[in-house]
Amino acid sequence: MSNAREVTWRPSQKRALWSFVGLGAAGVGLAVVRAAFVGTLLDVWLGIGVLLAPLGIVSLFAVTAEVTADADGLHFRRLLRRRSLPWRDVADLRVRLLHANNSRVQEVRRVSLLLRDGRRTLLPLPQAVSGSASDFDAKLEALRALHREYGAPESDHVHVVSYRTAGRGRAGSVTVCALLLALAGGTACFVPSVASYEQAWQSAAPCTAGTPAGERSECLTTLPAVIARTEANPPKQSSWLYFTDDRPLRRLEVSRDAAQEFQVGARVELTIWRGEVMEVAGKHYVWRDHVPTGGSVAAVAASFALAAGYPGAQLLLCLRGRRLPDDEVLPSALPFVGVLVGTALWLLPLCYFFFTPLLSSPVAVAWAVVGSLCTLGLFSFAWRATRVRTPAEPGTAGGRIEEASADEEVFLAACFLEHTDYNPYRFGTHIVLGGGPLAVTPHAGPGRFAAKRIPVERLTVQDVRRARGSDGDGIPRSWHVAELDDAGVPVRLAAAPADLARVIRVIRGPAPAETPTHIATSEGSGGPVPSH
Numbered sequence: 001m002s003n004a005r006e007v008t009w010r011p012s013q014k015r016a017l018w019s020f021v022g023l024g025a026a027g028v029g030l031a032v033v034r035a036a037f038v039g040t041l042l043d044v045w046l047g048i049g050v051l052l053a054p055l056g057i058v059s060l061f062a063v064t065a066e067v068t069a070d071a072d073g074l075h076f077r078r079l080l081r082r083r084s085l086p087w088r089d090v091a092d093l094r095v096r097l098l099h100a101n102n103s104r105v106q107e108v109r110r111v112s113l114l115l116r117d118g119r120r121t122l123l124p125l126p127q128a129v130s131g132s133a134s135d136f137d138a139k140l141e142a143l144r145a146l147h148r149e150y151g152a153p154e155s156d157h158v159h160v161v162s163y164r165t166a167g168r169g170r171a172g173s174v175t176v177c178a179l180l181l182a183l184a185g186g187t188a189c190f191v192p193s194v195a196s197y198e199q200a201w202q203s204a205a206p207c208t209a210g211t212p213a214g215e216r217s218e219c220l221t222t223l224p225a226v227i228a229r230t231e232a233n234p235p236k237q238s239s240w241l242y243f244t245d246d247r248p249l250r251r252l253e254v255s256r257d258a259a260q261e262f263q264v265g266a267r268v269e270l271t272i273w274r275g276e277v278m279e280v281a282g283k284h285y286v287w288r289d290h291v292p293t294g295g296s297v298a299a300v301a302a303s304f305a306l307a308a309g310y311p312g313a314q315l316l317l318c319l320r321g322r323r324l325p326d327d328e329v330l331p332s333a334l335p336f337v338g339v340l341v342g343t344a345l346w347l348l349p350l351c352y353f354f355f356t357p358l359l360s361s362p363v364a365v366a367w368a369v370v371g372s373l374c375t376l377g378l379f380s381f382a383w384r385a386t387r388v389r390t391p392a393e394p395g396t397a398g399g400r401i402e403e404a405s406a407d408e409e410v411f412l413a414a415c416f417l418e419h420t421d422y423n424p425y426r427f428g429t430h431i432v433l434g435g436g437p438l439a440v441t442p443h444a445g446p447g448r449f450a451a452k453r454i455p456v457e458r459l460t461v462q463d464v465r466r467a468r469g470s471d472g473d474g475i476p477r478s479w480h481v482a483e484l485d486d487a488g489v490p491v492r493l494a495a496a497p498a499d500l501a502r503v504i505r506v507i508r509g510p511a512p513a514e515t516p517t518h519i520a521t522s523e524g525s526g527g528p529v530p531s532h
Contacts, residue, residue, distance in 0.1 A: 006070040007142050009125040017063035024056010065124035069146050074113070076123055087151030091116050093144055094326070097162035097469065109136050111143065112161060114154070114326075120167075159327035160469035164477060167326025170318050173311040180308035187301035191355055195294025204273055221272045223248045232259035241280065252277055258287035298355035299348045306347070309340045317386060324388065329467040332477045335382035342378045346371030389497055391464040391480045409435035411445040414495035414503060417471060420486065422452045431495070431503055438506050459507050460485040467494065 011017060031049030060079060067076040073086035096112040111123040128136035140158070147153055161167040200218070207219035226244040233239050239259035241252045248270060262268070262282055271279035280287045313336035321330045346367065354364035414431045416423040428440035432451060439451040463483045471481055475494045482500055484491045484507070495503060 005146075006068065007139070007146070008066070008068045009139065010066050011062055011125065014063055017059045020059035021056050021063060023052050024054070024059065027052025027056060067123055067125040069143055071146075071150050073150075074123070076125070078124055085113070085115070087147060089116050090114070090147060090151055092154045092159065093140070093147055094159040094161055094167075095140065095470075096122060097160060111140060158470065159325065161326050162469045162473070164329045164473065165326060165469040166318065166321040166324040166328050166330055168318070170315055173315040173318070177308045177311040177315065180304050180311070184301045184304035184308065187297060187304060191294050191297050191301070194292050194297045195355065198291055198293050201273065201278070201291050217274050219273075220278075223270045223272060225268055225270050227262050227264055227266050227268060229264055230259045230262055232256050248272075249277070252280065254280065254287050258285065261285040262287075295352035295355045298351040302347050302351045303344070306340050306344050309343075310337065313337075313339075313382075320386075321388060324466075325468075327469040329469065329471075329477050331386040331388065333386070335385040336379075339375060339378040339382050343371070343375045346374065388466075389478070389480075391466060391497065409433070409445060409448070411441070412495060412499040412503065413444070414440075414493060414499060415475065416440065417475075417481070417492040417494060418490075420489075420491060422454050424452075428452070431499075433502065433506060438503070455486075456507050456509070458487045459491070461504055461507060462490075464500065464504070 027049040029049070031053065064079045065077070067074065069075075073084060074090065075082075075084045077083070090113055092114040094112040094114060096110045098108040098110065108127060108129055110127045113121050113123065115121070126136055126139040144153070144158070159167070204218065204220050207216050207221050211219055225248060228242045228244045231240040231242070233256065235256055238253050239256045241254050241259060241262060243249060243251070252270075258280070262280070262285060266282050268280050268282045270277050271281070276289070278289045278291075310333065313333040316336075317330050317333055321328070324330075350364065350367050350371065354361055354367070410433045411430045412433065413429065415428055416426065419425055423440050427442045430441050430444050431454070432439050432441055432445065432448060436448065438454045438456055439448060440454055441448065441451040443449070461482060462485050465481055465483065467475055467477065467479055467481055471492065471494065475481075476496075478496065479494045480497045480500050482493045482495075482504055484493060493500070493503065
């Protein structure tokens with residue numbers, strides 16, 4: 001297939017897709033008919049038609065997709081658009097993994113084009129879900145063969161871009177961060193009005209006989225009432241108090257506990273303020289309406305702002321790794337979660353108790369200064385923890401290596417990424433050093449139970465690099481990958497940088513002893529002579 005001069009891909013299961021298109025069209029027709037003749041939006045059949053319409057639209061886009069590759073370039077079409085790209089405009093062909101961050105959703109593979117001008121575009125076909133990778137790889141190889149013959153690829157290996165790599169899109173993080181910051185700003189705008197309402201309620205006094213009629217809504221009015229019946233519903237539903245003769249009102253929404261505490265026929269007093277019942281006082285129980293405080297609203301606004309910090313941290317990592325290849329794995333943003341949690345511990349109480357201007361209280365100023373210094377320290381730690389570590393050369397130790405005695409077993413977390421005779425079905429999770437030959441084990445020790453010897457004599461270290469998207473999601477982001485040659489077969493070994501350096505040193509064997517240069521032995525002489 002890789003020698004084909006022209007390849008064309010059309011969607012499989014076209015009959016099923018056309019069936020969904022027909023269902024969508026029927027749904028649209030049903031929705032139009034029901035809306036025209038029934039005249040109400042609260043109709044079951046109208047709802048079914050509205051739900052079927054998007055299914056038909058998506059299926060129509062899928063069934064009309066087509067991609068053709070030949071000597072002239074790529075030609076692909078969608079429902080309302082056709083496009084052609086010559087091979088000279090295509091810099092590289094890459095694999096884009098979608099939904100790779102959720103194990104409950106099938107992983108979708110698609111082909112991504114990197115153009116010479118830096119733009120990226122996804123081909124509608126071919127694509128594959130989990131379990132059909134071999135067919136997808138064959139189609140991708142056919143495309144790459146045509147690209148190598150008629151174009152000029154920038155790289156000789158397939159870049160796999162996922163949610164973990166430097167080439168992932170930034171639009172999602174920017175959108176979520178902006179949305180959360182907008183919610184934080186919008187919530188903060190309500191703080192003054194909520195605080196004013198709270199202060200007015202706390203300062204309200206009972207009405208007197210001399211209170212003018214226009215001002216009686218600002219004072220507290222007390223009215224007697226008799227409970228006719230109660231309705232205590234489950235927590236997610238509203239509970240009610242009903243009053244005799246519907247006076248002063250028919251019913252009042254209360255908490256479930258209040259509906260259970262008040263008895264039928266009990267005499268209560270209702271406290272009314274600004275036309276609303278704020279309190280129901282009985283002989284043994286008093287219910288009060290919840291009045292939001294300015295501090296609670298300010299704390300909610302701060303919570304939204306802190307939540308925006310996580311997508312902001314992801315965006316920051318993308319910017320720090322902008323010079324990395326698109327398929328290299330970026331460090332995790334989890335260290336910045338510690339920064340956000342530590343900031344929340346002092347920022348949320350500060351906003352709750354001192355939601356007024358910060359400079360109005362020396363205690364608030366000191367609180368904010370100390371908390372900011374703590375946040376700065378946590379941020380510096382997270383910044384160092386998420387720095388991009390460049391792998392050492394294969395022949396170097398990459399830093400100080402802890403040596404273990406020959407009889408001491410040391411288990412290092414590491415894994416081979418290929419199925420081999422010493423790592424069948426990728427069962428190994430650790431490599432054991434010392435106490436015997438180098439071996440791979442499915443456990444962290446102690447003991448060499450189920451261990452399999454690694455044939456060090458036939459392994460050669462080719463390169464050490466950072467993790468890529470093609471290495472899969474099963475290895476931590478901070479690990480490095482050693483590319484080994486196993487008697488002509490490429491093998492990858494992944495481990496933490498320091499652990500990988502120790503394993504590589506064992507694979508390479510002890511360094512040859514250095515020959516002294518200050519003493520030379522002369523043939524035919526009885527001993528060493530000084531060299532000049």
